[in-house]
Amino acid sequence: MSELTTRYQLLADLLASSPVLAIALTLGAFLAGSWLFRRLGQPIWSPPVLLAAVLLSLALVVLAVDFRDYRNGAQWLTVLLGPATVALGVPLYQQMHHIRALWRPILITLPIAATMAAVYAIVIARLLGASPEVLASLAPKSVTAPIAIGITEQLGGSVSLMMGGLLITGVVATLFVEFIARRLAIRDDRILGFALGINGHAIGTAKAFEISPTAGAFASLGMGLTGVFTALILPVAFRL
Amino acid sequence: MVMLRGFLVLTAFFVIGEALRVMLALPISGGVLGMILLTLLLMVRGSISDSLANASQALISVLVLLIMPGVVGVFFQADQFASEWLAIALALLAGTFLSVLTTLWVMQRAVAGRPKAGTGE
Numbered sequence: 179m180s181e182l183t184t185r186y187q188l189l190a191d192l193l194a195s196s197p198v199l200a201i202a203l204t205l206g207a208f209l210a211g212s213w214l215f216r217r218l219g220q221p222i223w224s225p226p227v228l229l230a231a232v233l234l235s236l237a238l239v240v241l242a243v244d245f246r247d248y249r250n251g252a253q254w255l256t257v258l259l260g261p262a263t264v265a266l267g268v269p270l271y272q273q274m275h276h277i278r279a280l281w282r283p284i285l286i287t288l289p290i291a292a293t294m295a296a297v298y299a300i301v302i303a304r305l306l307g308a309s310p311e312v313l314a315s316l317a318p319k320s321v322t323a324p325i326a327i328g329i330t331e332q333l334g335g336s337v338s339l340m341m342g343g344l345l346i347t348g349v350v351a352t353l354f355v356e357f358i359a360r361r362l363a364i365r366d367d368r369i370l371g372f373a374l375g376i377n378g379h380a381i382g383t384a385k386a387f388e389i390s391p392t393a394g395a396f397a398s399l400g401m402g403l404t405g406v407f408t409a410l411i412l413p414v415a416f417r418l
Numbered sequence: 419m420v421m422l423r424g425f426l427v428l429t430a431f432f433v434i435g436e437a438l439r440v441m442l443a444l445p446i447s448g449g450v451l452g453m454i455l456l457t458l459l460l461m462v463r464g465s466i467s468d469s470l471a472n473a474s475q476a477l478i479s480v481l482v483l484l485i486m487p488g489v490v491g492v493f494f495q496a497d498q499f500a501s502e503w504l505a506i507a508l509a510l511l512a513g514t515f516l517s518v519l520t521t522l523w524v525m526q527r528a529v530a531g532r533p534k535a536g537t538g539e
Contacts, residue, residue, distance in 0.1 A: 200487075204483060204486055204487065205483065207486065208480075208482060208483045208486060211482075212482075226482060227482045227485065227486065227489055228489075230482065230486055230489075231486055231489040231490050231492070231493070232493075234486060234490050235490055235493040235494070238490070238494075245490075245491075245494040248487070248490075249487060249491070252486075252487035253487075255483065255484055255486075255487065256484060256487055256488075258477065258480075258484050259449065259484045259485070260429075260432040260435075260436070260448060260449045260452070261425065261428040261429045261431075261432045261449075261477060262428075262449075262477040262478065262480075262481055262484055263432070263447070263449030263450060263452070263453055264428045264429075264431045264432050264435070264449055264452040264453045264456055264474075265428050265453075265473070265474035265475075265477040265478050266453050266474075266478065267431075267452075267453040267454070267455075267456035267457040267460065267474075268456070268460070268466065268470065268471060268474035268475075268478075269474075269478070270453070270457050271456075271457050271460040271461060271466065272466075274457075274461065280529070282528065283525055283528035283529045286524065286528040287521060287524045287525040287528055290520065290521075290524050291517065291520060291521040291524065291525075294516070294517050294520045294521075295513070295514075295517040295521075298509075298512070298513035298514075298516045298517050298520075299509040299510065299513035299514075299517075300509075302505070302508055302509040302512055302513050303502075303505045303506065303508075303509035303513075306502075306504060306505035306508060306509070307502075307505060308502050308505040308506065308509070309502065312499060312502050312505065312506060316506065316509050316510070316513075319510065319513070319514070320514075320517065323481070323485045323488075324449060324481060324484070324485065325447070325449070325450055325453075327447075327485070327488060328446070328447025328448075328449050328450055329447065329450075331447065332445050332446065332447060336495070336498075336499070337488045337491065338488060338489075338490075338491030338492045338494075338495045338496075339492070339495070339496075339498075339499055339506075340488075341485065341488045341489045341491065341492055342489075342492035342496070343506065343510055345489070346510050346511075347510055347514050350510070350511060350514050350515075351514050351517075351518055354514060354515050354518040354519075355518050355522070358515075358518055358519055358522055359522060362522055362523065362526060364522055364526055366529065368529075369522065369525045369526060369529060372521075372525060373518060373521045373522050373525060376517075376521050377514060377517055377518050377521060380481075405450070406450065406453070406454060406457075409446055409447065409450040410446060410450075413445030413446060414445060
């Protein structure tokens with residue numbers, strides 16, 4: 179019996195030092211989260227990434243996997259994040275022709291909206307006494323995740339806090355766009371889509387595709403342009 | 419095999435982006451620099467190869483998988499920021515409300531205020 183315990187300890191040590199368990203758990207949670215998302219009828223308030231993250235956290239707790247061991251192993255996955263960020267250039271290029279249809283409003287709105295999305299959050303958090311690390315983590319809250327990770331690392335924020343803020347921002351931005359658009363009597367799918375993409379990144383864009391393909395296209399464009407604009411401006415502005 | 423060519427292009431642009439970031443001491447991540455270069459190149463060329471389109475589609479479809487390790491950290495490191503929860507919550511909720519309001523208001527004005535159709539092309 180005690181020999182079995184020793185062997186089990188050996189196995190636990192082996193799995194803790196190898197990335198394979200972390201990768202298997204992440205893959206499993208990703209697939210289970212996607213499945214659950216479809217089963218729940220694709221709710222906007224609970225995107226697949228949130229479901230998958232909750233399942234993964236539960237699995238880590240139940241299996242008594244140390245979070246640092248998990249994070250070290252999962253780094254093998256996050257290596258792909260760089261090329262995946264580059265890949266976002268392809269849909270951006272494919273949506274670029276929509277700029278032609280509405281270039282003036284887009285060029286006026288984008289810099290103001292993308293800048294204010296960061297400024298509002300930073301000013302409110304700073305007035306309430308948040309630390310520089312928290313400010314750096316909240317600043318890219320409207321930017322799509324792979325780009326936002328790069329921004330937060332450049333600014334010296336916490337990637338985990340930024341990710342949590344990103345999820346909340348995506349969900350509430352989607353709700354606010356519906357609410358405010360009704361008040362302002364805005365029914366133009368292009369405006370709704372663009373606002374969803376600028377403020378709600380991938381979560382808002384998913385909602386926009388539910389409204390119409392046009393709204394979805396403008397959301398993709400808004401998300402891509404916001405990512406590029408914020409990534410170029412924020413690290414420079416933050417130093418001042 | 420065909421898709422691997424697309425992966426090679428994406429990886430190469432990431433390496434170029436990282437090289438630019440380090441050599442020019444830019445405060446922008448290598449992924450974003452590579453993405454901007456790729457977008458500009460595609461705009462100049464005006465077309466995209468199937469292998470690149472497929473490879474980027476494949477990577478984007480598993481983006482959630484790649485960001486999950488970061489998301490999970492929220493549940494394990496949240497207590498680190500517990501004392502600042504009010505500032506964080508208000509910045510997220512009120513900040514997002516204001517930015518959505520600003521976006522919709524500015525965009526509505528900009529669309530309505532457009533000069534007569536046709537002159538804007």
